[in-house]
Amino acid sequence: NAFGTVKSRKVIQQLEDAGHEAVFVGGSIRDYLLGKNASDIDIATSASPDEVKSVFPHTIDVGIAHGTVLVMMDHEPIEVTTYRTESTYTDHRRPDEVRFVKSLKEDLQRRDFTINALALTLEGELVDPFGGREDLEKRMIRSVGNASDRFEEDALRMVRAVRFSSVLGFEIEESTLKAINGNAESIRHVSVERIKVEMDKLWMGTEPQKALSYIVESNLSKHLPKFPEDVQLLSACAPFTSALQGWSALLLSGHFTAIEIANAYKLSNREKDFLSAVQKAFKNRQAGRFTTEHYYRFDLEVLIATEKLWQAIHPSLLGITEEEIYEKHKELPIKSRDDLKVDGRDLMAWTGQRGGRWLGEWMDKIEEAVLYRKCPNDMEKIKEWFHNEYERQE
Numbered sequence: 072n073a074f075g076t077v078k079s080r081k082v083i084q085q086l087e088d089a090g091h092e093a094v095f096v097g098g099s100i101r102d103y104l105l106g107k108n109a110s111d112i113d114i115a116t117s118a119s120p121d122e123v124k125s126v127f128p129h130t131i132d133v134g135i136a137h138g139t140v141l142v143m144m145d146h147e148p149i150e151v152t153t154y155r156t157e158s159t160y161t162d163h164r165r166p167d168e169v170r171f172v173k174s175l176k177e178d179l180q181r182r183d184f185t186i187n188a189l190a191l192t193l194e195g196e197l198v199d200p201f202g203g204r205e206d207l208e209k210r211m212i213r214s215v216g217n218a219s220d221r222f223e224e225d226a227l228r229m230v231r232a233v234r235f236s237s238v239l240g241f242e243i244e245e246s247t248l249k250a251i252n253g254n255a256e257s258i259r260h261v262s263v264e265r266i267k268v269e270m271d272k273l274w275m276g277t278e279p280q281k282a283l284s285y286i287v288e289s290n291l292s293k294h295l296p297k298f299p300e301d302v303q304l305l306s307a308c309a310p311f312t313s314a315l316q317g318w319s320a321l322l323l324s325g326h327f328t329a330i331e332i333a334n335a336y337k338l339s340n341r342e343k344d345f346l347s348a349v350q351k352a353f354k355n356r357q358a359g360r361f362t363t364e365h366y367y368r369f370d371l372e373v374l375i376a377t378e379k380l381w382q383a384i385h386p387s388l389l390g391i392t393e394e395e396i397y398e399k400h401k402e403l404p405i406k407s408r409d410d411l412k413v414d415g416r417d418l419m420a421w422t423g424q425r426g427g428r429w430l431g432e433w434m435d436k437i438e439e440a441v442l443y444r445k446c447p448n449d450m451e452k453i454k455e456w457f458h459n460e461y462e463r464q465e
């Protein structure tokens with residue numbers, strides 16, 4: 072069966088009909104040859120962005136400066152990028168100039184690794200000028216051309232190399248790894264936003280341990296923000312079932328706080344909160360097994376990530392299994408205050424009093440009574456419990 076979706080094939084066909092060259096390129100070809108579900112499909116073409124726009128009635132400019140046009144094919148956006156080269160990188164991160172070219176080989180040459188420098192024609196012919204297929208078979212990550220030059224051009228490629236080692240479980244070819252070692256320091260010039268995108272994929276890979284040992288071996292660990300130089304504990308947590316677990320594992324070094332890590336990688340507020348919660352839960356866990364209070368106050372995912380960290384530090388002790396965490400959480404009489412069968416208005420009605428600080432304080436007491444099963448979560452039962460307690464105190 073043919074590569075690509077019907078709509079993406081139609082895009083290539085129409086470019087060809089207009090007299091241009093067009094092919095599938097990049098990571099989707101790699102994944103296809105590996106028998107994996109292809110990520111997003113990219114198309115490259117000899118047509119200039121203006122020519123692409125004239126072939127299709129509906130297009131959206133997304134990155135014209137870089138030659139990328141979004142073609143709306145039967146309401147589906149398909150990315151089409153003009154063959155291009157990048158030249159003279161003076162800052163280790165962005166090309167000073169993007170030049171559109173007519174040759175596919177030149178376009179493939181600017182790509183980072185041989186396994187990513189593959190193209191496939193509509194007829195199913197593989198275009199592979201740099202031995203990408205062979206490297207796929209050898210399970211190797213190898214720079215296209217001189218590795219050191221390529222990392223000097225764009226230092227992010229070093230992090231991409233290790234992220235592919237995690238995602239694909241591949242080795243990094245010797246001279247490529249050596250070149251990472253020689254250029255590791257220049258990762259400091261790359262924006263953390265770009266690094267974060269790759270790290271998110273690294274955490275979610277099948278072999279993060281592999282990537283982590285490459286990061287240390289190549290000295291990247293010395294130059295990545297808030298990264299431990301000893302990744303043994305970090306590795307002990309792997310694999311991860313979410314990128315957040317990976318970010319949390321950076322706490323294990325003990326040298327950086329959640330806030331420091333979150334700020335260093337410009338994590339989102341949601342991610343920052345997650346890390347802070349893990350940090351807090353971890354302190355509790357160091358003092359003993361989770362209690363009802365913890366199962367109630369922390370998110371399940373936070374508890375699971377926390378337990379992963381704890382077990383990495385205490386490999387010989389009996390930890391809490393994920394099933395147990397789920398079970399304990401399920402057994403809670405209420406999962407949050409919203410689950411209470413009464414609210415502030417009920418309390419005001421029962422007492423004939425207006426709102427005030429007393430209301431919040433009594434809601435806290437009711438919440439605690441229900442959580443610790445001193446009172447069932449039932450309107451009448453709570454009312455009864457409340458009246459008893461209220462009269463005792465007033």
Ligand code: ATP
Pocket residue numbers: 097098099110111181182183184187188225227228272
């Ligand atoms: P994924 O499946 O994770 O998306 P991918 O290979 O598609 O992997 P992308 O970041 O989507 O990775 O990039 C698409 C393609 O663009 C790559 O396959 C590669 O050919 C090229 N590429 C991306 N980033 C770089 C870079 N920094 N330097 C050189 N080529 C790059």
Ligand code: MG
Pocket residue numbers: 098110111
């Ligand atoms: Mg991609």
